[in-house]
Amino acid sequence: MTATRTVTVSANTSSRRKRDDKISASFVSLPRVPLVPDELLKRHNLYCFIDTRFRRAARLLQGCWLKDHNIPNSAVTRTIDNVTKTFGFASNLSNAAAEAGKNFIDDKVHRLVLCELLLREEGAAIDEERLFANALSSMPLTFNLLGPLALDLKLATAVFRHLLPEFVHTVEHIAFEHSPGRREARFLNDGTAFDAAVHVMTPGGTSGTIFIEVKYSEDMTGPAARIRNRYTEASRQVHLYTDPDSALLRSLALEQLWREHMLAQLIVDQGITTRAIFMTIGPRLNRRVMTAFKVYENELIHREDQDANRVAFEPVTLEAFVDAINAAGSTKLASSLWRRYLDFGRIYDLALEEVGAAPDPQTNTAAKKNLPSRFVDRNRRRLPVRPTTVPQRAPAETMNSPANERGAS
DSSP: OHHHHHHHHHHHHHHHHHHHTTTTSEEEEOOOOOOHHHHHHHHTTTTTOOOOOHHHHHHHHHHHHHHHHOOOOOOOOEEEEEEEEEEEEEBBBBBHHHTTTTTSSSHHHHHHHHHHHTTOTTTTHHHOOHHHBBOOHEEEEEEHHHHHHHHOHHHHHHHHHOOOOTTOOEEEEEEEOOOOTTEEEEEEEEOOEEEEEEEEOTTTTEEEEEEEESSOOOOOOOOOOOOOHHHHHHHHHOOOOSSSOOGGGGSTTTHHHHHHHHHHHHHTTTSSSSSEEEEEEOOOOOOOHHHHHHHHHHTBOGGSSSSOOOOOEEEEEEEHHHHHHHHTTOOOHHHHHHHHHHHHHHHHHHHHHHHTTTOOSSSSSHHHTOOOGGOOOOOOSSSSSSOOOOSSSOOTTTOOOOGEEEEEE
């Protein structure tokens, strides 16, 4: 039995290494997210003093995307007592644009979202304001990334075979905001749920499920669920952790991953699905998200030492997932996702122009040809670029990561 698990570990590790090696074969990524000058963000109503380095760049990228598609934003300028003030962010959609479904990659995904909302599971925590109006949120990203796959199971099969060849033979169905039983004692007795659940047939002919959590601009600082006694019981019950009582598992950065992985294992233990994988997806350039995934992985018992039929943890970069969509033949979809969520070369060029350095015409040509000229005021270049100090927590109105709240009630 041990030898079999060792072979499986080697295969899984090899697959992940090959998958990571293929990243950027079709889309070129920067080594790190660029610093964005304050003035550039302020001029376009995209400045938020609590944004992390990644979120500043991502907010600007969403502002560019909305402008590219002529989608009105929610920023409003008013004069009060002879003082001009701007309310709202240009990364949020106007009410009319949100109601028209302009936050989604196409009309088919918008219709899917409406259908999913009407048939949502009992107790599903879906923030419709974020879903329809916040371009920076990971909630619409989940539907933009997985919605086209839910509508085309052949494409979904090709994508997940590319990512998990040892686990996926066919994709049968994709469910959103899923839990097998909210507030049931046999699980976690709370509202913990997954962003998506991909139901598959494995190469061995058994049923399997890929439980997915998607991150985008989150800084992994909460809000967190209230720690319950049931969590401690489940942490020891699932036999996944080197130290089930570890304080790190209960930290703001890891507790949601901890809860969801435990839930996935309990689902397998209850016989609801035969086998499962817990997959997390996040941008490679979001350092905080990538660090959280790595630290969480280090809390797990090594696969070759685990009990049989434990739920594997598979962190996947958003770049690798988009590349898998491209490899599956859906180049148009992959390009659309890349331009909206991952084209930070474009942001680098804008920042270069802002500080007075012309972008290199030999690099990032595909991104630069769509640059909106009005984003850069060449008469207001300022040096140096000053990163903004970021506090540990953000106020609720500017946070775009309440996904953690799914277990807080």
